[in-house]
Amino acid sequence: MNILKSVTFLSLSILLISCFGFTDKKETQTETKATYIAKEKTKVAYFASGCFWCVEAIFESVSGVEEAVSGYAGGHTLNPTYKSIGTGKTGHSETVAVYYNPEKVSFETLVTVFFGSQDPTTKNGQHPDYGTQYRSIAFYETDAEKAIIEKMIAKLNAEVYHGKIATEVTKLKKFYKAEDYHQDFERRNPNQGYIKAVSIPRLNKFKKRFPQLLKTDKH
Template sequence: MKIIKSLLVVSFSILLVSCFGFSNKEENKENMAKVMFTPTRDTEVAYFASGCFWCVEAIFESVTGVEEAVSGYAGGKTLNPTYEKIGTGKTGHAEAVAVYYNPKKISFETLVTVFFGSHNPTTKNGQHPDYGSQYRSIAFYKTANEKKIIENAIKKLSAEEYKRKIVTEVTEFTKFYKAEEHHQDFERRNPNQSYVKAVSVPRLNKFKKKFPELLKKGNH
């Protein structure tokens, strides 16, 4: 009986701090008004995947030069993926973020620095506490120059920072599917949600401490 009870407690604890354990009933219905984002003619888009998109979106939105970050799905072949479908790990998609940025204020190279500096690229298929192919690390490129920037960053990090092999996939971008509306700005709208408090906020704060020079005013 004690063993069963212990397993139940562990399972419940994992659910509380799991990105996929989210229930719509937990959502904060306040501040749900959509903020319409209109890209300017200077706006460009980059795509990254590095674990739960709630965390990744909040990190990129804290960076100077980033106009908006949108949570979604990329890297798979299944048409019209949903949160529930990609959670099975069978669609090939990863939770990803589309980063809208102004290249006059921030370079693609700096975005790559943010990407690698805000997660562990040596972890196969996941970022603690989320594991599965949908949480794998992917840096997407649209041009040969973007691919070269990513590969150079990996070489530099492999030589200077990581002893373990970097397993980040360097993948040509094909298609991005925007996630369901309740996933957008999730961390900001749900500050008291268990996963946000236990995982998202600490991950964001760790990034802020590491790269204070990249933050927007008011995000320190």
């Protein structure tokens, strides 16, 4: 019985500090992010590096980024949902669409943010979330974007990671916006267990490492 209780407690603990530990009970939330309407000069970049609650918050802290939207990409299943990608069988990864002003922040800088806010050597996950749905992917839509990503990987592999980067470089086929209750999740749920234990510390670590890239009151 004591062993059973220990296993149950451990399972619950893992669930509480997992991106997928969020239940469906809040799917009916009325406070959601409206569909973002891009400005004339706005461009979009797509990145996946673990739980999209964390990734969205990181990119939204960057000067020149107008909005970040959580969603799913990189897989083969049509119309994926949070439940379906949680099985790890859809091929999709939790992905963030980053709307940015290229006159204020370059695609290359966003790629720097992407690699600088994760452990790109981890295959299929970012601690404490593991599975293909949490794998690291740098998406591109043009040859120029692909070249920037591959140049960054080559540089980091040579100077920092000794050839161990596991990030996939994939051409974007389609991005599916995630359910509304995932949007701005960290901002709206600062006291949620996973947010306090994982997401906020990850954001703060990024801010400490790249203070020059952060938004100010004037941005």
